[in-house]
Structures are given as C-alpha cells and as structure tokens.
Amino acid sequence: MEKFKKYLKNIKVPDSPDFVNSDENEMNQFIQKLKIQDQKDRKNLKNFQVFFIIVLIFYFGLFILNPDPYLTIIDRLVGSFFVIAFLLFLLFLKRHISSYTSIKYDEMMLLFLKKAEKRYRFLLEDSYILIPFLLLIDVGSCTAFVVNYWPAQYGFISGILVFQVIFALIMSLGLIIAKRKWRRNKSEIYYSIKNLINEFQMDNNTVS
C-alpha cells in the first residue's frame, strides 16, 4: 500500500489548457470568470427580489390604497388577502432560493448529504409556509367568487361548497403535476442521496 501511495504522488494535474494550473495567467483568467459568475448570481437574486417587491407594491396600491369609490370593503378585504398571501409566497421562494445558492461544501460529509437530501425532497421542510398562503388564496378567491359571480338565489353556502370543490380539484391537479415533475427531474437524485446516506449509516452501524 505504501508503494501505491508513492505511485499516487506522481499523479499530477494534466498540463492541458482544460485544467486550471499554477500558471498565473491561467489562474487569473479562472478567478476572473468566478468573480463574474458571482456577480451574475448576486444580480439575478437581487433582480428577482426587486421584481417581486414591485409586484407586491403594485397589488397593495391596486387593492388597498386605490381611492376608486366602486371598490367595496369586500374587494379591499379580498385584495389584502392576496397581498398577504403573495408576501408569504415571496418569503417561501426567498428561503427556497437561498437554500440552493448557499450550499455549504465545507460541512461534515454526512451533514452535507443530509441537507442535500432535504433539498431534493418532494415536499420541502418549509412547505408549511404555503399552508397559510393557500388558505388566504382560498378564502380571498372564494369570497370574490361568491360575492361577485355566484347567483344569490342558490344561497351562499352552496356557492362556498362549489368553490371549495373547484379549488380542491385545481390544487390536486397542481400537486399531481408537481409530483410528476419531481419524479422526472429530482427523484433519481433524491433516492441516490438517500441510498448513499443509508450506505454510510449502515456501514457505521455494522462497524459499531
């Protein structure tokens, strides 16, 4: 084994332009590329945040500050539900994006793998943030639907029930599409991380 270790010491980075080597120009070019990429990433994240804040301000103005006399209290209430729901969704997205952009590669391996496994789950750990978001959208849309579009002679209760059925169907459809997308894009990675963690933990237990 010691001879093999000595042999390994002779393995060097290939002297090829494909590999960043100790050459100063090459290294400076690589560092420059990294700096540009870092700036791009930061800019994209900032643009994304600015976009959502602008939309949020727009909706706030449209539904809450708007002096239009035809805008009823119910409309304003529904609007505030949407604004709050949108704010919650923005927080969720921000958390979600930062969990991808701030992956810590210098963590202990098992911890790194466990965090990766959480990132690739179908239902993320912080998905609970979406429950109040969905409730607010549901209540807001349901109120708007019953007040503005549902014929009064059928009664409010039946209007609410019809809307809840439609809402549940749309949500279920969304869930099915999301699950299919996850299966196609992420499930394989998720299960291979899970297997790897099991492999490590099994080895750990066997040895213990």
Added chain:
Amino acid sequence: MEAKPTAFQDILIDNKDKIYRICCYYLSDPEDRKDLYQEILINIWRSLPSFKGKSKLETWIFRIAVNSALGFIYKEKKRKDKNDVSKDIVDIQIESNQSKMDEEDKYQQVLEAINCLKTSDKVLISMYLENLSQKEIAEISGFSESNVRVKIHRIKKILTRIVHTKEKKNGKV
C-alpha cells in the same frame, strides 16, 4: 479586497495535484475528472469566505472536495449503475482487463478498482491514500475514529484481494 484571489491562488498552487488525485479516486472518465476538478475549485472559491481556520486547511479542502465529488456523482445519472457495482463485479472487471502487467499497470488497475468501489468506501480510501490521519478522516466524514480504522482495514483487504487475484491470473504468485 484582493485577499480572496490571493488565498485561492495559494491553495491552488499547494493543492492542485491533490485535488486532481481526488478526482481520479472517484471517477475514471478523463472528461468527468476535468469537470469535477473545475467544480471543486469553484466550490473552494465560494467557500473561502467561510474558512475561519478552525480546522487545518488540508482538512477543509478535503471536506469540500469530498462533498463536491459526492454532489457530482449523484447528479450524474449515467454514473448511477457504475457506482453501485459490487466488489465481485470489480474482481471480474479487473481480471478480464489484464494481460501483461508491470508494476505501473498494477497500480493503474488498483486505481481503477478504487473507481469501482462503493461510494462510501471510495470516500474513506481516498483520504487514507492522501495520508490523512484517522482523526482527520473522522472529522471530514462524520464517522468515529474507530469506525474509520475498521472500515479502512476492510477496504484495504478488498483491494489486496483484487491485486492478488490479478497476480494469480498473471501467474506471478
């Protein structure tokens, strides 16, 4: 402002061959090695601001390299089957590949055998081969020192068995 590039340059000068060797332990395809090498450098660059000097620089680099390699492997769907190869298949592959084997060929074959080990075995043996202490390996992997010791002993046995099988096949023993 220029501290990060300077630190990165120093790391690269001192550790580039080690980083490349880590790529060799995990992957056999030269193209994949190149991609992983680049990815490790990028992750070192991105992690530099969080290096507080609590652990040795070498341990820190290894941690990034190992995590990058694992990340690279699980993202490479096409690699999946290859990484799940059992040690029996490793033996078959090694046996079928050999003809005349001088010392260098033999080492090359051992390196190929390492490429085909289970991922968890690769992680440990790569650090052992880079002369990291059991304490450092435990620190990087999250295993206890005694686990590391037993596991490395077991992997060495597997590799020795592979080499012996090859030598027998060549009529050297």
